[in-house]
Amino acid sequence: MLxxxxxxxxxxxxxxxxxxxxxxxxxxxTDASNGEAVIGANVTLKGTSxxxxxxxxxxxxxxxxxxxxxxxxxxxxxxxxxSVGGQTTINVQLESGSTVLxxxxxxx
Numbered sequence: 001m002l003x004x005x006x007x008x009x010x011x012x013x014x015x016x017x018x019x020x021x022x023x024x025x026x027x028x029x030t031d032a033s034n035g036e037a038v039i040g041a042n043v044t045l046k047g048t049s050x051x052x053x054x055x056x057x058x059x060x061x062x063x064x065x066x067x068x069x070x071x072x073x074x075x076x077x078x079x080x081x082x083s084v085g086g087q088t089t090i091n092v093q094l095e096s097g098s099t100v101l102x103x104x105x106x107x108x
Contacts, residue, residue, distance in 0.1 A: 006055070025084055026061040029054050029072055032093035041074040046081065 029041045036102040037058025044051030045062070046069040053058040054060045062068065066086040084090070 011084045022063045022065045027090035029058045032095045044071045
């Protein structure tokens, strides 16, 4: 009985580790209006503090599982969420933010 229970536990641990495996996801973040690379955009895993920043070509590489959601953000652009879903390459186009300042205050 104890041997069967131990065998079951070992099989359970190995099956859980198979589903939780992470793979390298790479991609590029560009501006939707002109196609230029967005340098320094934040690419994070939703609900975690794990993240990377895009390089001078707008490229990134992050370790993620198929259940993860990438959150891509940059100042002046709308934040975008993309589900990994087993993809290994994810290219994202960010739209310019629609927030406009209405008032300017000068302090002298």
